Amino acid sequence: MSENKLPRADRKKARRQRKIRLKEEGAWYPKWYWPKFAIPGIAWLAVLFILPFYAVFAITFGYVNPLSQVTVPVWQPWYWDTTAFKEIAGRVVGKGVPNYAPFFIRTFVYVAIASFMCVVIAYPVAYFVARYGGRRKGLYLMLLIAPFWVSYLMRMLAWGNLLTNDGYVNKILVNLHILSQPYPWLDGKSITVVSGLIYGYIPYMILPLYAGLDRISQSLLEASRDLGANTVRTFIKVTLPLSKQAIIAGMVIVTLPMFGDYYTTALMSGYNNTKMIGSLIDDNLNNNRTGEAATLVLILVVLLIIPMLWYLRSTNSETART
Amino acid sequence: MSTVTAAAPKRTRMRGPVTWWKDPWRKPHILKAATWLYLLWSLIPVLIAVMFSFNNGRSRSSWQGFSTMWYVGTNLPGGAYSVFANPVLRMALTQTLKLAVITTCIAVPLGLAFALGIDRWHGRGSGTSNFAMLFSFVMPELVIGVALFFVFGQALKMVPPGTWQQALGLITFQISYPVIIIRARLLSIGRQYEEAAMDLGAKPTQSLRRVLLPLLYPAIFASAVLVFADCIDDFVIVRALGGPSSSETISMKLYSGYRSAPTPAYNALATIMLVGTLSVMFIGLIFFGRSARKEGKKGDAVESFAVSI
Numbered sequence: 001m002s003e004n005k006l007p008r009a010d011r012k013k014a015r016r017q018r019k020i021r022l023k024e025e026g027a028w029y030p031k032w033y034w035p036k037f038a039i040p041g042i043a044w045l046a047v048l049f050i051l052p053f054y055a056v057f058a059i060t061f062g063y064v065n066p067l068s069q070v071t072v073p074v075w076q077p078w079y080w081d082t083t084a085f086k087e088i089a090g091r092v093v094g095k096g097v098p099n100y101a102p103f104f105i106r107t108f109v110y111v112a113i114a115s116f117m118c119v120v121i122a123y124p125v126a127y128f129v130a131r132y133g134g135r136r137k138g139l140y141l142m143l144l145i146a147p148f149w150v151s152y153l154m155r156m157l158a159w160g161n162l163l164t165n166d167g168y169v170n171k172i173l174v175n176l177h178i179l180s181q182p183y184p185w186l187d188g189k190s191i192t193v194v195s196g197l198i199y200g201y202i203p204y205m206i207l208p209l210y211a212g213l214d215r216i217s218q219s220l221l222e223a224s225r226d227l228g229a230n231t232v233r234t235f236i237k238v239t240l241p242l243s244k245q246a247i248i249a250g251m252v253i254v255t256l257p258m259f260g261d262y263y264t265t266a267l268m269s270g271y272n273n274t275k276m277i278g279s280l281i282d283d284n285l286n287n288n289r290t291g292e293a294a295t296l297v298l299i300l301v302v303l304l305i306i307p308m309l310w311y312l313r314s315t316n317s318e319t320a321r322t
Numbered sequence: 323m324s325t326v327t328a329a330a331p332k333r334t335r336m337r338g339p340v341t342w343w344k345d346p347w348r349k350p351h352i353l354k355a356a357t358w359l360y361l362l363w364s365l366i367p368v369l370i371a372v373m374f375s376f377n378n379g380r381s382r383s384s385w386q387g388f389s390t391m392w393y394v395g396t397n398l399p400g401g402a403y404s405v406f407a408n409p410v411l412r413m414a415l416t417q418t419l420k421l422a423v424i425t426t427c428i429a430v431p432l433g434l435a436f437a438l439g440i441d442r443w444h445g446r447g448s449g450t451s452n453f454a455m456l457f458s459f460v461m462p463e464l465v466i467g468v469a470l471f472f473v474f475g476q477a478l479k480m481v482p483p484g485t486w487q488q489a490l491g492l493i494t495f496q497i498s499y500p501v502i503i504i505r506a507r508l509l510s511i512g513r514q515y516e517e518a519a520m521d522l523g524a525k526p527t528q529s530l531r532r533v534l535l536p537l538l539y540p541a542i543f544a545s546a547v548l549v550f551a552d553c554i555d556d557f558v559i560v561r562a563l564g565g566p567s568s569s570e571t572i573s574m575k576l577y578s579g580y581r582s583a584p585t586p587a588y589n590a591l592a593t594i595m596l597v598g599t600l601s602v603m604f605i606g607l608i609f610f611g612r613s614a615r616k617e618g619k620k621g622d623a624v625e626s627f628a629v630s631i
Contacts, residue, residue: 029442029526030526033526034438034439035443035447037436037438037439037442038435038438038448039439040436041432041433041439041497042447042451044493044494045454045497048470048490048491049457049466049494050454051473052469052472052473055473055476056469056472059472059476073476121360124356125357125360125361127353128353128354128356129357132353143361143365146365147365147368149551149596149599149603151554151576152555152557153576153577153592154368154592154596155367155368157371157588158367158370158371159367161383162367162370162383164383166384167383168383199363199367202364256461256462257462260465260558261462261464263558267577267580281464281468282464285468285562290472294468294472297464297469300462301461304462308461311460312453312456312460315456
């Protein structure tokens, strides 16, 4: 650096200052060196993430043209009009036409059942691979992440193919005399939609569960055994509490996208009686009812804000710990 | 003495189900069966769908013999199209690849710079922007897609619908992956290499380019692979921001074709997409494994790759 050109006394001073900074920050960098790197990303997020969110607000509380019924965004918060928002929020709680309440209730029921089933199915799998994977752990993990590499739509298409009237599921069930005739799985059946949700999102549940269970040290389980607990008791008293965080994290990871899902129900049923919140937003958007779509998006974000913040906080504290 | 000799064979030969259940050292047969059942359930349908892309007939659920007609065939029964004979499907293929390349080329450098900046800059803005980035990570894709649709329609009208909007939307949605992966790597590298380089007289930019960046290559590569594969499969954002029919991607075609007129050509399209993603991931895995080995790490490449996802 240019230090060498300075007089001796100044050089010493500069070196001392640098040392202080080094102690403080690890390595010495000019003041704006690192912020400079973050600026393009910050600008990008500001224009294409923060501003779009503001646009959702501007349209939700925007001005509805009485003639064309088109919503014009209002960017100044002091001119915001809440009548359209109140009307749509009323539909969500069951007042007004069309009634949105069934869609919201249905979505909550579907997501609750699907995420619960995801835990029930994923836990034993993650537990087995983490505890008993042994030498084959790499192979098991490879197979567990394989669904990630297959597009979600293709997996839905594959699962749907099996459920057609002459598909393999019906063939097997009829041949085993469980059903006397093929069951129309794809004709607006809630159970099919929930099965599609489980099938689609379960890989996202298994990985955090695996990571959480893999962290539990074997010695804790042995200690529990040595103190006289049997397998079941060890599981309930040691393994389960230690994996609670991973279960909740996995639940959040699968429920957040499920709430914004419209394609699973569209591919698995396509009928009105299985539509979810996402389908409502998508339908409104496709029919140019931007005001309704914006309001529903806003309501969805408000509903999801607590799980999202929880997840962000827990992952933040996790990175701080490691 | 006699009780011991009597008890020993009893324990090994006549084990009831209760004793078996209580034995802490028994093999986890039930768990193993559950795991394999799950794996079969998650993978077999996909394999069957791939199989039916080679079906010699229109059906997607009953096997009529092997053929590649849904990939390259012409003059198919009933005026149906194969993937390569259908200009629309071919266009969807190029559009998908185009978007994936553009997004990867922009999102990864942007994310790399962002990760470096956020990780090293200890100002107040750092935490806020990190939070905004993570927020974009957990936000449902539909919300981001609709919000971007609004902003392009109402405020940033100079961006035409179609490829431009789709690419900008995809980059916004994908930028968090490189940031998260590279930041995790930065944390595990620590500061000591840079400090050593700078103590030996390297300028900040030199230490960044010649010390830190090479150490980050595996993370950069892993995130590029992930972003690319994710873009190929993306559906919600490309659909929300799609413009003319030339901007339809494979996933949009799969979605619209699935319920209207499904032929095995869609299975073939999905299979092509699958092969594309798998080969990208496979190349990524090989490179990742090689660079991990070069560092002399003992950890399994697959495992570290999986964890980095």
